[in-house]
Amino acid sequence: MASLVGRRLGALLADKGMSQKELAAKTGLTPAAISRYVSGAREPRPITIAAIARALNVAPEAITGNNNQKETDDAIRLIARNAHSLSEEQRAELIAALAKR
Incomplete structure (x- = not known):
């Protein structure tokens, strides 16, 4: 079951028309790490959330939720x-x- 962060990250990727692989390339993370975050298998650390937010051009709160x-x-x-x-x-x-x- 996807976590709140995973669900939001998946939705943001869909909204931006970006693949997990593209996000991985923009952030310097591995595609496997992005996959684990989207699926909810792992929660990204705050510094990783910041990097993902920059790559998606959104505020970190868009990923973490309020x-x-x-x-x-x-x-x-x-x-x-x-x-x-x-x-x-x-x-x-x-x-x-x-x-x-």
């Missing part, structure tokens, strides 16, 4: 990890909330 979205994603992950301690009703509410996203 802090509110990241905080929400982190909260959802925390709740989901502890779902075993929720009641059936609470689990149903969690699933419904996730489905709305």
Whole structure:
């Protein structure tokens, strides 16, 4: 499952009409590294995000998302990890909330 950064990076590449290989060449990263970032297998370090943002001519926030979205994603992950301690009703509410996203 792609991470927030991976989904945003994939969308930006599509919007810019740029391939992962082209982005790799512009940033000096390997195509395999770009692929791992897009797929969500790895999260790029801040310096790498800055290099990717420069190559795509966007602000780093366009890749990372706003802090509110990241905080929400982190909260959802925390709740989901502890779902075993929720009641059936609470689990149903969690699933419904996730489905709305």
